Amino acid sequence: MSGFEHHSTEREARSDLPGRDRRPDEGQRQDMLRRYLGAVAAVSAAHADEQSPRPKEPPPILHQDELAPAPLRVRDVMSVPAVSVPGETPFLEIVRTLSREHLGAVPVVDADDQVMGVVSESDLLAKAAVRAETSRPGPIRRLREHRLYEKSHGETAATLMTSPAITVHPSTPVADAAWLAARSRLKRMPVVDHRGRLVGVVSRIDLVRALVRDDAKIREEIETRIIRHVFLLDPGAFEVTVENGAVDVSGKVDGSLIPTLLESIEEIDDVVEVSDHLTAV
Template sequence: MDAAEVMTRPVVTVEPSTTIRAANALLIDHGFSALPVVEHGGRLVGIVSGIDLLVQSIGQGAGATTVGQVMNKVVISAPLTATPTELASAMLGHRLRCLPVVDARGCVVGVVSRSDLLRVLTPDDDVMTARVDRLLRAYSRTRRWTVEVVGGRVAVSGPFEDQAERQVVAALVRTVPGVVGVVLGGVPVDATT
C-alpha cells in the first residue's frame, strides 16, 4: 500500500493570489485543517493552515490580503510511493494534520489527513465494533452489551429483556455495513429471527 491508495482526492487547493476570505470559506466548507497552495499547473509552492488564516483574520482582517502573503513556503510533502508508515512518521515528526502528496513534477495529486491514515491502520472489524457499540448504546442508553467482531461476524453478549429485544438488537446490528452474521448471547441469529 502506498500514498496513492491512502490519500484523499481530488484535492482542494488555492493559489497565492486567492484572498484570505476565499481560503477561509474553503476551509469552513470542507472542514480541512490546511490547504495546499499551488501555482498555475498545480505545482506545490506553499501551504496555508487554519491557524495562519485565523491569525490574519483577527490581526489585520481578511480584506485584500492574499494567501501568498501568509502561507508557509517551506512545505513537507510526500511522494506517491510513500508507505502508510512513512506518511505517519512524517506527520508525527513534523506535527502535521495533513500532508500534501506530490507527483514526480512536484504537482499536488492528493492530501493525506490523520483520519485517512487511521482508516488504513485500523482493522475493519475494529471499525465495525465501534459502529455496532455506538448504535446499541444509542438504543439502550446504557452499556448493557459487549460487542466483538471477527471477520464481519458480530457477537453481542449481555442481558436481553426478552425475545422482542433480541430481535430489535439483531435488526439494528444488521444495519451496519459489512455485517455478515449476528450472534446474540452465543446463539447465531438467522435472517428470519
C-alpha cells in the same frame, strides 16, 4: 521516535479529543489513536535500526508462498481530487474555502499546480487578529512576534502560507507517511508527483484506518487463517469476538493445541490482548 516525541504526539492526540460533550464512540476513537501511535513508534524504531551498522548478510531466498504482501502506499489511501487555492487567492476567499470544505488547511499551488506551501487556520487567525486590533502593539511585542506580524500583513495565499510544505509522494509507504505526520504534528499532507504537482491529499485519519485494521478483519484472520488453515479446525466450533483489538475466544479444542493457538492469535497485528475461554477436551 524518542520518548519525548511519543509523549508529545500522544498528548496532541488527546488534545484532539475534547473532554466535554463526549461522543458515544470516544473510547474506541482514543484506542484507535493509541494503536496508531504504537504503529508509528514501531516504524520509527525500524528507521533507527536500519541506520545502525551491521554485517551484511545475503538476502534470503523466498518461495512464492512466503513472499510478504506489498505494503500499502499513499496512493492507496489518499483523497482525490485535492482542494487547493492559487497563490493569488485573497484572504477572505481562503476563509470561505476552508469553511465550505470543512478543512483546517489547504495547499497553495502555482499556475503549474506545483505546491508552494500550505495555508492553515493558524495563518489566517493571525491575520484576523491584526485586523481586529484597535491599538498598535508595543515595540517589545512586535519584536517578540516579528515573523507572525510580518506574515499577518499579507493579503493573499502566497503571502499568508507556511512554506515550504511538507509533502509525500504517491509511492511513499503508508507507515512512513504516518511517521512523518506524527513527527510534524500534521493532520493533512499534500501528495505530489515527481515534479512537485499536487495529485491528492492524505489525512491522519486516512493513515489511521490504513494502519489499524478494524475488528471485523482481525476476526476474519483468526477464523480463516489461524483456525481453519493453520490448525485445520472448524471455525464454527469456536466463538471469536473482537472489540477494539481485544480478542475473546471460546470453544472446545484438544488441550495440547491451546497454548500454540493462543500464541498465534496474540502475534496477529493489531491484537492488543487475548482472553482465553477455551475448554480442553
